[in-house]
Amino acid sequence: MAMEGEKRRYITSAELRGHNTPGDLWISIQGKVYDVTRWVKDHPGGDIPLLNLAGQDVTDAFVAYHPATTWTLLDRFFIGYLADYRVSAVSKDYRRLVAEFARLGLFDKKGHGVLFSLIFMSFIFLVSVSGVLLSTDASVHLISGLLMGLLWIQSGFLGHDSGHYNVMISPGFNRLMQILSGNCLTGISIGWWKRNHNAHHIACNSLDFDPDVQHIPLFAVSSKFFNSLTSYFYERKLAFNSVARFLVSYQHWTFYPVMCVARVNLFAQSALLLLSKKKKVPGRWQEIVGCTIFWIWYPLLLSALPNWTERAMFVAANFAVTGIQHVQFCLNHFSASVYVGQPRGNDWFEKQTMGTLDILCSPWMDWFHGGLQFQVEHHLFPRLPRCHLRRISPYVEELCRKHRLPYTAASFWDANLRTIATLRTAALQARDLTKPVPKNLVWEAVNTHG
Template sequence: MGKGGQQVAEPQEVKDYTWTEVKKHQTKNDKWLVIEGDVYDITNWSRRHPGGSKVISHYAGQDATEAFRAFHNDLNFVKKYMKAIHIGRLNEEDEEPKSIQQDFEELRQTAQKMGLFKPSVTFFLLVVGHLICFEALAYVILYYFGNGWLPYLASLSCYVIVQAQAGWTQHDFGHLSVFSSSRLNHIMHLLLMNQTKGASSDWWNHMHYQHHAKPNIMNKDPDVRLDAILVVGKEMPKVVAQRKTFIPYNHQHKYFMFTLPPLLFPLYFQVMLFRHVIIRKLWVDLFWTCAFYVKFFALYTPLLGFASAFKYYFLMRTIESVWFVWVTQSNHIPMDIQFDEAKPWFSLQLSATCDIEKSYFNDWFTGHLNFQVEHHLFPTMPRHNLFRIAPLVKSMCEKHNIPYIVKPMSTAFIDIVRSLKTSGELWLHYREAYHMDSH
């Protein structure tokens, strides 16, 4: 009893759960996860998760501590909103040894002490500034020199650079690695992705955050759901070999050149991003996406005519697509692609990613995604600091006997084709074995 005879509420007893109990809750309509030893029921809340329902649901029945720390800059602010879904604690006696997790947490804290999560204002001003310059140059060349083949190619080259580099730059803002304010990052992300590139920032968040949460994990990473035209890794060929299909995957390393790189942006992405915003009724997102096309054709139709402006646009998208695919897939397709084994964050990211050698050209050409390992480990770290944490990541890999792979860019590109050839041959082997068994 309190003063004046008033009853004082007793503190609620925190319930203990075992991993066996937590792992039972990983279905669509029943999802629990663990963060820093606390158990949360995300079944209903996942639909309101700012990063999207799928990215958090991929950790249902698992420990999401490291993913939680990797994706959020201000952990204390986020934790305020988690109290309503907190249902208990993980039984301490049931916790598994976490030496690699502890080492990675120490590495993350070291990176913070080194100031590696602090962005350089000068760097990002120069990055955005060079986008503006190249976009202006693309128009000015055609305006002053006409549409002869030489100025046409020069203008097209400038516009391809704008689109590819804007892709790397929106990636920085999308990962909240530029401003301390999430709102400012989201505004710049929308402007770059929607108005500069003619894509959808919400669609990018929906797809890309899933990729980071579970890279190269089948049925969770959307980037390895390619079995319509490609099989990748060692496990997917086994699964696809059991299906009836007319696609000769054993030749995929040949037809890859003429499908995914040139067609991903001008065809597949164009359809999927508009489908996403229309189905979800994201009208603001749609408005800013359409603003790009209004701007583009308003500027270039008077210079080229509508048909030629459309051709210019299609060529630009095709070349940009080739640039994007070769860079992004060189870090992932040759690596392990598997089903979810609930690996620790560090092991998961290292098995799915590799680096490309550092040089001024490689840094610019890839938007610093040549440091893919470091970016996946620390997705909110500004890209200009990734090379500074790389030696410490390498040391941790040596301690835990985990391969740390760094390749020349040419080797990384060749390895895409090699891995596709190997996966295609595996598909043929399993298809023949399955066919023989069925008879």
């Protein structure tokens, strides 16, 4: 920090933008500029959030992801002041809302939802395993398979929450919960999920930066993918070739069947990351051991079934049920606004609200959606425990109305219709590339019937 009487160093936004590479990375937070080049590799949230927002003011993203205790840690990276620092009216209101929720203690009050989830999950696991080991009835085995799928869904919700905030009493126990609920119970790397999910939150619905909308060659939510965009997350071109064109042309028919087996991709992505020598994975060996445990107990459970037909039935039931969760992930974003390009730190609130969609449901159905039904609220306040999302939704809706921003919400049924309509629109465009691309794909999707 500058000593009293020492001349302050002022840095312009243009100069800040020039420091946007892994070897020279500056960011600005609330009018101060920080050189975080050496911190990138040690950043708890991974390198992707910093790389994606390099050379920008990142105040809103920082406020969203970090508690007040982290502000003091910034001093060691301080190098000067942003000369032309400005705050939009939307950002001012957003930051006031974050401060108000912090004052009320909402970020720290987790309720008893995690305890209830753990009890529910333990019960389902025991019933499912008992059904396989203690019964010879094929219908009981089928029910056990369906219950195992339900268990994986609830485990996914818990793993999601534990990646955003401490669901347990300490970071150590939180990490243990992540390994147990993710790696050991479902075979999915929590490290892979955090890397993927952080990139998604920072670059919500950016076609070339958000991995959650990059599903070429199977799906394309926008005709912009027909230009073979480069994925900055996967570090490769998303080639729109003849195979991709054929698959995308029928994506509105294949969407649900693919979702039923989407977990295979999660297994593969987890293995690729954990075995990669280029990517840094905190606690890599913990994760590998956890996934190994899954690939021991799950095949052993399958081997207890009397024949291959029932084993296939059990696995199919697992995957079909968890397909519901994969559909849920897509409903929140596939029919929302998309864009091409690097995410920007000065329109955080706008991009999060435009790229997300809430699911309308009664409180008694919250267990089914696991907090994903309040996707707008979750994207704006990712550290907020899910038990508070319903409570804060009126404040978010009011702020959107004040600044004339979209606050999109639909029933589970309507959200499915919107998603299929979006996929159908892009599918029809893929079949005939000679026709001009519509200016507003979301409008076309909502107004397409048949």
